[in-house]
Amino acid sequence: xxxxxxxxxxxxxxxxxxxxxxxxxxxxxxxxxxxxxxxxxxxxxxxxxxxxxxxxxxxxxxxxxxxxxxxxxxxxxxxxxxxxxxxxxxxxxxxxxxxxxxxxxxxxxxxxxxxxxxxxxxxxxxxxxxxxxxxxxxxxxxxxxxxxxxxxxxxxxxxxxxxxxxxxxxxxxxxxxxxxxxxxxxxxxxxxxxxxxxxxxxxxxxxxxxxxxx
Amino acid sequence: xxxxxxxxxxxxxxxxxxxxxxxxxxxxxxxxxxxxxxxxxxxxxxxxxxxxxxxxxxxxxxxxxxxxxxxxxxxxxxxxxxxxxxxxxxxxxxxxxxxxxxxxxxxxxxxxxxxxxxxxxxxxxxxxxxxxxxxxxxxxxxxxxxxxxxxxxxxxxxxxxxxxxxxxxxxxxxxxxxxxxxxxxxxxxxxxxxxxxxxxxxxxxxxxxxxxxx
Numbered sequence: 053x054x055x056x057x058x059x060x061x062x063x064x065x066x067x068x069x070x071x072x073x074x075x076x077x078x079x080x081x082x083x084x085x086x087x088x089x090x091x092x093x094x095x096x097x098x099x100x101x102x103x104x105x106x107x108x109x110x111x112x113x114x115x116x117x118x119x120x121x122x123x124x125x126x127x128x129x130x131x132x133x134x135x136x137x138x139x140x141x142x143x144x145x146x147x148x149x150x151x152x153x154x155x156x157x158x159x160x161x162x163x164x165x166x167x168x169x170x171x172x173x174x175x176x177x178x179x180x181x182x183x184x185x186x187x188x189x190x191x192x193x194x195x196x197x198x199x200x201x202x203x204x205x206x207x208x209x210x211x212x213x214x215x216x217x218x219x220x221x222x223x224x225x226x227x228x229x230x231x232x233x234x235x236x237x238x239x240x241x242x243x244x245x246x247x248x249x250x251x252x253x254x255x256x257x258x259x260x261x262x263x264x265x266x
Numbered sequence: 267x268x269x270x271x272x273x274x275x276x277x278x279x280x281x282x283x284x285x286x287x288x289x290x291x292x293x294x295x296x297x298x299x300x301x302x303x304x305x306x307x308x309x310x311x312x313x314x315x316x317x318x319x320x321x322x323x324x325x326x327x328x329x330x331x332x333x334x335x336x337x338x339x340x341x342x343x344x345x346x347x348x349x350x351x352x353x354x355x356x357x358x359x360x361x362x363x364x365x366x367x368x369x370x371x372x373x374x375x376x377x378x379x380x381x382x383x384x385x386x387x388x389x390x391x392x393x394x395x396x397x398x399x400x401x402x403x404x405x406x407x408x409x410x411x412x413x414x415x416x417x418x419x420x421x422x423x424x425x426x427x428x429x430x431x432x433x434x435x436x437x438x439x440x441x442x443x444x445x446x447x448x449x450x451x452x453x454x455x456x457x458x459x460x461x462x463x464x465x466x467x468x469x470x471x472x473x474x475x476x477x478x479x480x
Binding site for chain 2: 059061064065067068069071072093094095130131132133137145146147149150151153154156157160162200201224225226227231232233241243245246247248249250251252253254255256257258259260
Protein backbone atom coordinates (compact mmCIF):
# COMPACT_ATOMS: atom_id res chain seq x y z
CA UNK A 53 0.00 0.00 0.00
CA UNK A 54 1.47 3.32 -0.99
CA UNK A 55 1.48 6.15 1.50
CA UNK A 56 -1.09 8.83 0.69
CA UNK A 57 0.57 12.15 -0.14
CA UNK A 58 -1.53 14.75 1.60
CA UNK A 59 -2.96 14.04 5.01
CA UNK A 60 -4.15 16.99 7.05
CA UNK A 61 -2.68 17.83 10.39
CA UNK A 62 -6.05 17.33 12.06
CA UNK A 63 -6.33 13.82 10.60
CA UNK A 64 -2.94 12.97 12.08
CA UNK A 65 -4.05 14.35 15.44
CA UNK A 66 -7.18 12.24 15.33
CA UNK A 67 -5.12 9.14 14.53
CA UNK A 68 -3.11 9.86 17.69
CA UNK A 69 -6.33 10.06 19.67
CA UNK A 70 -7.78 6.87 18.13
CA UNK A 71 -4.56 5.13 19.12
CA UNK A 72 -5.00 6.25 22.75
CA UNK A 73 -8.57 4.95 22.83
CA UNK A 74 -7.46 1.67 21.28
CA UNK A 75 -4.78 1.21 23.94
CA UNK A 76 -7.31 1.80 26.66
CA UNK A 77 -9.82 -0.60 25.08
CA UNK A 78 -7.17 -3.26 24.61
CA UNK A 79 -6.19 -2.84 28.26
CA UNK A 80 -9.72 -3.90 29.17
CA UNK A 81 -9.41 -7.05 27.06
CA UNK A 82 -11.87 -5.96 24.35
CA UNK A 83 -11.09 -7.30 20.85
CA UNK A 84 -13.23 -5.25 18.45
CA UNK A 85 -14.36 -1.65 18.35
CA UNK A 86 -16.93 0.23 16.29
CA UNK A 87 -16.34 3.53 14.51
CA UNK A 88 -19.14 4.89 16.74
CA UNK A 89 -17.11 4.07 19.86
CA UNK A 90 -13.96 5.67 18.45
CA UNK A 91 -16.03 8.69 17.39
CA UNK A 92 -17.62 9.11 20.80
CA UNK A 93 -14.26 9.18 22.56
CA UNK A 94 -12.71 11.70 20.22
CA UNK A 95 -15.67 14.00 19.67
CA UNK A 96 -16.07 13.49 15.91
CA UNK A 97 -18.70 11.68 13.83
CA UNK A 98 -18.53 7.97 12.99
CA UNK A 99 -18.39 8.97 9.33
CA UNK A 100 -15.26 11.01 10.05
CA UNK A 101 -13.62 8.04 11.79
CA UNK A 102 -14.39 5.74 8.85
CA UNK A 103 -13.09 8.37 6.40
CA UNK A 104 -9.88 8.91 8.38
CA UNK A 105 -9.15 5.20 8.57
CA UNK A 106 -10.18 4.30 5.02
CA UNK A 107 -7.64 6.84 3.73
CA UNK A 108 -4.96 4.38 4.84
CA UNK A 109 -6.51 1.09 3.78
CA UNK A 110 -9.48 -1.11 4.45
CA UNK A 111 -9.55 -2.39 8.03
CA UNK A 112 -13.16 -2.50 9.12
CA UNK A 113 -15.30 -5.61 8.80
CA UNK A 114 -18.86 -4.61 8.01
CA UNK A 115 -21.10 -5.12 11.03
CA UNK A 116 -18.19 -6.26 13.21
CA UNK A 117 -16.13 -3.10 13.52
CA UNK A 118 -12.37 -2.94 13.71
CA UNK A 119 -9.99 -5.47 15.22
CA UNK A 120 -8.44 -3.54 18.12
CA UNK A 121 -4.95 -5.03 17.82
CA UNK A 122 -4.77 -4.84 14.06
CA UNK A 123 -6.02 -1.28 13.88
CA UNK A 124 -3.67 -0.21 16.68
CA UNK A 125 -0.68 -1.77 14.90
CA UNK A 126 -1.68 -0.13 11.68
CA UNK A 127 -2.05 3.37 13.17
CA UNK A 128 1.29 2.95 14.93
CA UNK A 129 2.88 2.14 11.57
CA UNK A 130 1.20 5.14 9.90
CA UNK A 131 2.43 7.45 12.67
CA UNK A 132 5.93 6.00 12.57
CA UNK A 133 5.61 4.56 16.07
CA UNK A 134 6.50 0.97 15.19
CA UNK A 135 10.16 1.82 15.66
CA UNK A 136 12.53 3.70 17.93
CA UNK A 137 13.41 7.34 17.25
CA UNK A 138 16.79 8.51 18.49
CA UNK A 139 16.24 11.90 20.05
CA UNK A 140 18.33 14.61 21.70
CA UNK A 141 17.26 17.67 23.69
CA UNK A 142 19.00 21.02 23.25
CA UNK A 143 18.58 23.16 26.37
CA UNK A 144 18.98 21.41 29.73
CA UNK A 145 16.77 23.82 31.66
CA UNK A 146 13.70 22.83 33.66
CA UNK A 147 11.52 22.10 30.64
CA UNK A 148 14.24 20.08 28.90
CA UNK A 149 14.79 18.18 32.14
CA UNK A 150 11.07 17.56 32.63
CA UNK A 151 10.65 16.20 29.11
CA UNK A 152 13.72 13.97 29.38
CA UNK A 153 12.89 12.44 32.73
CA UNK A 154 9.21 11.90 31.98
CA UNK A 155 8.76 8.29 30.92
CA UNK A 156 6.03 9.28 28.44
CA UNK A 157 8.30 9.81 25.49
CA UNK A 158 10.38 6.69 25.92
CA UNK A 159 7.25 4.55 26.27
CA UNK A 160 6.28 5.74 22.81
CA UNK A 161 9.58 4.94 21.21
CA UNK A 162 11.30 8.32 21.53
CA UNK A 163 14.64 7.48 23.09
CA UNK A 164 16.33 10.60 24.45
CA UNK A 165 20.06 9.84 24.20
CA UNK A 166 21.51 13.13 25.46
CA UNK A 167 20.86 16.73 26.40
CA UNK A 168 23.08 19.58 25.25
CA UNK A 169 23.71 22.88 26.97
CA UNK A 170 26.24 25.70 27.09
CA UNK A 171 26.13 26.11 30.89
CA UNK A 172 29.30 24.52 32.38
CA UNK A 173 27.43 23.94 35.67
CA UNK A 174 24.99 21.61 33.90
CA UNK A 175 27.49 19.59 31.84
CA UNK A 176 27.84 16.05 33.17
CA UNK A 177 24.56 16.07 35.10
CA UNK A 178 22.33 13.05 34.69
CA UNK A 179 18.73 13.71 33.72
CA UNK A 180 16.55 10.60 33.64
CA UNK A 181 18.26 8.26 31.18
CA UNK A 182 20.55 10.89 29.65
CA UNK A 183 23.59 13.02 30.40
CA UNK A 184 24.05 16.73 29.74
CA UNK A 185 26.84 17.31 27.25
CA UNK A 186 28.51 20.49 25.99
CA UNK A 187 26.91 21.97 22.88
CA UNK A 188 30.18 21.56 20.95
CA UNK A 189 29.69 17.80 21.08
CA UNK A 190 26.25 17.94 19.46
CA UNK A 191 27.41 17.63 15.87
CA UNK A 192 29.63 14.61 16.44
CA UNK A 193 27.09 12.92 18.70
CA UNK A 194 24.15 13.31 16.33
CA UNK A 195 26.21 12.02 13.40
CA UNK A 196 27.71 9.06 15.25
CA UNK A 197 24.49 7.94 16.89
CA UNK A 198 22.32 8.65 13.86
CA UNK A 199 19.96 10.85 15.89
CA UNK A 200 16.80 11.63 13.94
CA UNK A 201 14.88 14.04 16.18
CA UNK A 202 15.92 17.15 18.07
CA UNK A 203 13.83 18.78 20.79
CA UNK A 204 14.64 22.47 21.36
CA UNK A 205 14.00 23.93 24.81
CA UNK A 206 16.55 26.73 24.75
CA UNK A 207 15.67 30.38 25.35
CA UNK A 208 14.16 31.92 22.22
CA UNK A 209 17.28 33.78 21.14
CA UNK A 210 19.28 30.54 20.85
CA UNK A 211 16.62 28.41 19.19
CA UNK A 212 17.56 29.10 15.56
CA UNK A 213 21.23 28.34 16.28
CA UNK A 214 20.19 25.10 17.95
CA UNK A 215 18.05 24.21 14.94
CA UNK A 216 20.87 25.02 12.50
CA UNK A 217 23.29 22.79 14.46
CA UNK A 218 20.79 19.92 14.61
CA UNK A 219 20.01 20.16 10.90
CA UNK A 220 23.66 20.41 9.85
CA UNK A 221 24.33 17.26 11.86
CA UNK A 222 21.51 15.42 10.12
CA UNK A 223 18.32 15.32 12.20
CA UNK A 224 15.14 14.88 10.20
CA UNK A 225 12.63 16.47 12.54
CA UNK A 226 12.54 19.17 15.23
CA UNK A 227 10.07 19.73 18.05
CA UNK A 228 10.50 23.36 19.09
CA UNK A 229 9.37 24.72 22.46
CA UNK A 230 11.02 28.10 22.04
CA UNK A 231 8.60 30.90 21.20
CA UNK A 232 10.43 31.91 18.02
CA UNK A 233 9.49 30.89 14.52
CA UNK A 234 12.32 28.77 13.17
CA UNK A 235 13.47 28.49 9.60
CA UNK A 236 14.18 24.90 8.59
CA UNK A 237 15.01 23.74 5.05
CA UNK A 238 13.17 20.96 3.22
CA UNK A 239 12.89 18.06 3.89
CA UNK A 240 13.41 18.64 7.63
CA UNK A 241 10.12 18.64 9.53
CA UNK A 242 9.31 21.14 12.26
CA UNK A 243 6.59 21.24 14.90
CA UNK A 244 6.16 24.07 17.36
CA UNK A 245 4.74 23.77 20.85
CA UNK A 246 4.26 27.34 22.00
CA UNK A 247 2.88 27.33 25.52
CA UNK A 248 2.28 31.09 25.59
CA UNK A 249 0.24 30.81 22.40
CA UNK A 250 -1.86 28.07 23.98
CA UNK A 251 -2.51 30.19 27.08
CA UNK A 252 -3.36 33.17 24.89
CA UNK A 253 -5.85 31.05 22.97
CA UNK A 254 -7.42 30.18 26.30
CA UNK A 255 -7.67 33.76 27.58
CA UNK A 256 -9.01 34.87 24.20
CA UNK A 257 -11.76 32.26 24.48
CA UNK A 258 -12.55 33.25 28.07
CA UNK A 259 -12.55 36.95 27.20
CA UNK A 260 -14.72 36.36 24.14
CA UNK A 261 -17.55 34.79 26.13
CA UNK A 262 -17.70 37.83 28.37
CA UNK A 263 -15.61 38.69 31.35
CA UNK A 264 -17.59 39.87 34.37
CA UNK A 265 -15.84 43.02 35.47
CA UNK A 266 -13.00 42.36 33.00
CA UNK B 267 -16.54 47.93 19.21
CA UNK B 268 -18.35 44.68 19.82
CA UNK B 269 -16.35 41.51 20.00
CA UNK B 270 -16.76 39.35 16.88
CA UNK B 271 -18.46 36.08 17.68
CA UNK B 272 -16.57 33.52 15.66
CA UNK B 273 -12.85 33.80 15.30
CA UNK B 274 -10.98 30.71 14.17
CA UNK B 275 -8.33 29.09 16.26
CA UNK B 276 -5.76 29.75 13.56
CA UNK B 277 -6.58 33.47 13.53
CA UNK B 278 -6.00 33.59 17.28
CA UNK B 279 -2.67 31.79 16.83
CA UNK B 280 -1.64 34.27 14.17
CA UNK B 281 -2.55 37.18 16.47
CA UNK B 282 -0.21 35.67 19.06
CA UNK B 283 2.55 35.54 16.47
CA UNK B 284 1.92 39.11 15.25
CA UNK B 285 2.20 40.20 18.87
CA UNK B 286 5.62 38.55 19.17
CA UNK B 287 6.86 40.23 16.02
CA UNK B 288 5.52 43.59 17.25
CA UNK B 289 7.38 43.20 20.56
CA UNK B 290 10.59 42.46 18.72
CA UNK B 291 10.09 45.42 16.34
CA UNK B 292 9.28 47.76 19.23
CA UNK B 293 12.42 46.58 21.00
CA UNK B 294 14.40 47.92 18.03
CA UNK B 295 12.73 51.30 18.34
CA UNK B 296 10.70 51.03 15.13
CA UNK B 297 7.34 52.84 15.21
CA UNK B 298 5.37 51.57 12.21
CA UNK B 299 5.12 48.21 10.49
CA UNK B 300 3.64 47.07 7.20
CA UNK B 301 1.33 44.10 6.74
CA UNK B 302 4.04 42.73 4.42
CA UNK B 303 6.56 42.72 7.27
CA UNK B 304 4.12 40.99 9.64
CA UNK B 305 3.27 38.52 6.88
CA UNK B 306 6.89 37.70 6.16
CA UNK B 307 7.63 36.90 9.81
CA UNK B 308 4.62 34.66 10.24
CA UNK B 309 4.62 32.89 6.91
CA UNK B 310 1.23 34.09 5.65
CA UNK B 311 0.23 36.56 2.92
CA UNK B 312 -0.12 40.32 3.51
CA UNK B 313 -3.78 39.96 2.55
CA UNK B 314 -4.24 37.44 5.37
CA UNK B 315 -2.64 39.82 7.87
CA UNK B 316 -4.93 42.68 6.79
CA UNK B 317 -7.95 40.39 6.94
CA UNK B 318 -7.03 39.10 10.42
CA UNK B 319 -6.55 42.60 11.79
CA UNK B 320 -9.53 44.24 10.08
CA UNK B 321 -11.80 41.66 11.73
CA UNK B 322 -11.16 43.52 14.99
CA UNK B 323 -11.30 47.13 13.82
CA UNK B 324 -9.52 49.51 11.52
CA UNK B 325 -5.92 50.15 12.58
CA UNK B 326 -3.85 50.51 9.44
CA UNK B 327 -3.14 53.88 7.87
CA UNK B 328 -3.02 53.49 4.09
CA UNK B 329 0.52 53.79 2.81
CA UNK B 330 1.95 54.12 6.33
CA UNK B 331 1.22 50.72 7.83
CA UNK B 332 0.33 50.04 11.44
CA UNK B 333 1.43 51.93 14.53
CA UNK B 334 3.49 49.33 16.41
CA UNK B 335 2.44 50.39 19.92
CA UNK B 336 -1.21 50.84 19.10
CA UNK B 337 -1.51 47.56 17.25
CA UNK B 338 0.34 45.73 20.03
CA UNK B 339 -1.97 47.16 22.69
CA UNK B 340 -4.99 46.27 20.63
CA UNK B 341 -3.92 42.65 20.05
CA UNK B 342 -3.14 42.30 23.75
CA UNK B 343 -6.67 43.46 24.56
CA UNK B 344 -8.19 41.06 22.02
CA UNK B 345 -6.20 38.17 23.49
CA UNK B 346 -7.10 39.15 27.06
CA UNK B 347 -3.46 39.98 27.86
CA UNK B 348 -4.08 43.51 29.12
CA UNK B 349 -4.76 42.14 32.59
CA UNK B 350 -3.53 39.58 35.11
CA UNK B 351 -4.88 36.05 35.16
CA UNK B 352 -4.81 34.25 38.47
CA UNK B 353 -3.60 30.74 37.77
CA UNK B 354 -2.97 27.52 39.69
CA UNK B 355 -1.19 24.35 38.66
CA UNK B 356 -2.52 20.91 39.63
CA UNK B 357 0.27 18.35 39.66
CA UNK B 358 3.59 19.44 41.18
CA UNK B 359 5.74 17.03 39.16
CA UNK B 360 8.59 18.07 36.92
CA UNK B 361 6.44 19.57 34.19
CA UNK B 362 4.29 21.50 36.69
CA UNK B 363 7.47 22.73 38.35
CA UNK B 364 9.06 23.74 35.04
CA UNK B 365 5.98 25.73 34.00
CA UNK B 366 5.70 27.45 37.38
CA UNK B 367 9.31 28.49 37.69
CA UNK B 368 9.67 29.61 34.08
CA UNK B 369 9.27 33.37 34.02
CA UNK B 370 7.55 33.19 30.61
CA UNK B 371 4.03 32.88 31.95
CA UNK B 372 4.27 35.61 34.57
CA UNK B 373 5.76 38.03 32.05
CA UNK B 374 2.57 37.60 30.03
CA UNK B 375 0.22 38.21 32.92
CA UNK B 376 -0.35 34.62 34.04
CA UNK B 377 0.32 34.74 37.76
CA UNK B 378 0.74 31.23 39.20
CA UNK B 379 -0.44 31.53 42.81
CA UNK B 380 -0.09 27.92 43.95
CA UNK B 381 0.53 24.33 42.95
CA UNK B 382 -1.57 21.45 44.27
CA UNK B 383 -0.52 17.84 44.74
CA UNK B 384 -1.48 14.73 46.70
CA UNK B 385 2.11 13.70 47.48
CA UNK B 386 2.86 14.58 51.14
CA UNK B 387 6.58 14.82 50.29
CA UNK B 388 5.87 17.72 47.94
CA UNK B 389 3.49 19.72 50.15
CA UNK B 390 5.12 22.90 51.42
CA UNK B 391 7.86 22.98 48.79
CA UNK B 392 8.48 26.30 47.07
CA UNK B 393 8.48 26.30 43.28
CA UNK B 394 9.42 29.63 41.74
CA UNK B 395 6.91 32.11 43.14
CA UNK B 396 4.47 29.51 44.47
CA UNK B 397 4.06 26.90 47.19
CA UNK B 398 2.81 23.32 46.81
CA UNK B 399 -0.43 22.82 48.75
CA UNK B 400 -2.49 19.72 49.48
CA UNK B 401 -5.20 19.01 46.91
CA UNK B 402 -7.88 19.32 49.61
CA UNK B 403 -7.13 23.04 49.81
CA UNK B 404 -7.74 23.62 46.11
CA UNK B 405 -11.44 24.37 46.35
CA UNK B 406 -11.13 26.96 49.11
CA UNK B 407 -8.03 28.55 47.59
CA UNK B 408 -9.52 28.96 44.12
CA UNK B 409 -12.74 30.44 45.55
CA UNK B 410 -11.00 32.84 47.95
CA UNK B 411 -8.39 34.06 45.49
CA UNK B 412 -10.77 34.18 42.53
CA UNK B 413 -8.46 31.98 40.44
CA UNK B 414 -9.54 31.96 36.79
CA UNK B 415 -7.19 29.49 35.12
CA UNK B 416 -6.09 25.98 36.05
CA UNK B 417 -3.14 24.19 34.46
CA UNK B 418 -3.30 20.40 34.74
CA UNK B 419 -0.02 18.47 34.76
CA UNK B 420 -1.15 15.40 36.70
CA UNK B 421 -0.81 11.84 35.39
CA UNK B 422 -3.57 11.09 32.89
CA UNK B 423 -5.70 9.04 35.28
CA UNK B 424 -6.11 11.99 37.65
CA UNK B 425 -6.68 14.71 35.06
CA UNK B 426 -10.48 14.53 34.92
CA UNK B 427 -10.72 14.65 38.73
CA UNK B 428 -8.43 17.68 38.73
CA UNK B 429 -10.59 19.36 36.07
CA UNK B 430 -13.78 18.60 38.02
CA UNK B 431 -12.31 20.13 41.18
CA UNK B 432 -11.11 23.24 39.35
CA UNK B 433 -14.44 23.74 37.61
CA UNK B 434 -16.48 23.21 40.78
CA UNK B 435 -14.35 25.85 42.48
CA UNK B 436 -14.99 28.30 39.66
CA UNK B 437 -12.11 28.46 37.17
CA UNK B 438 -13.06 29.65 33.71
CA UNK B 439 -10.34 28.04 31.63
CA UNK B 440 -8.13 24.94 31.76
CA UNK B 441 -4.84 24.23 30.03
CA UNK B 442 -4.43 20.45 30.07
CA UNK B 443 -1.09 18.70 29.60
CA UNK B 444 -2.39 15.24 30.51
CA UNK B 445 -2.88 12.98 27.50
CA UNK B 446 -6.53 12.28 28.28
CA UNK B 447 -9.48 14.01 26.67
CA UNK B 448 -11.26 15.94 29.39
CA UNK B 449 -14.97 16.69 29.63
CA UNK B 450 -15.65 20.27 30.67
CA UNK B 451 -19.08 21.91 30.76
CA UNK B 452 -19.94 25.20 29.04
CA UNK B 453 -18.85 27.93 29.44
CA UNK B 454 -15.53 26.65 30.77
CA UNK B 455 -12.81 26.76 28.11
CA UNK B 456 -10.32 23.94 27.60
CA UNK B 457 -7.09 23.76 25.65
CA UNK B 458 -4.98 20.64 25.38
CA UNK B 459 -1.24 20.48 24.96
CA UNK B 460 -0.48 16.89 24.16
CA UNK B 461 3.25 16.46 23.74
CA UNK B 462 2.99 12.87 22.52
CA UNK B 463 0.55 13.95 19.81
CA UNK B 464 3.00 16.64 18.70
CA UNK B 465 5.84 14.13 18.50
CA UNK B 466 3.61 11.71 16.60
CA UNK B 467 2.75 14.44 14.13
CA UNK B 468 6.47 14.91 13.62
CA UNK B 469 7.27 11.23 13.08
CA UNK B 470 4.29 10.92 10.75
CA UNK B 471 5.66 13.79 8.66
CA UNK B 472 9.15 12.28 8.63
CA UNK B 473 7.84 8.83 7.77
CA UNK B 474 5.61 10.20 5.03
CA UNK B 475 8.49 11.77 3.12
CA UNK B 476 10.26 8.44 2.99
CA UNK B 477 12.39 6.79 5.58
CA UNK B 478 15.67 5.35 4.29
CA UNK B 479 15.84 1.85 5.71
CA UNK B 480 12.78 2.57 7.87
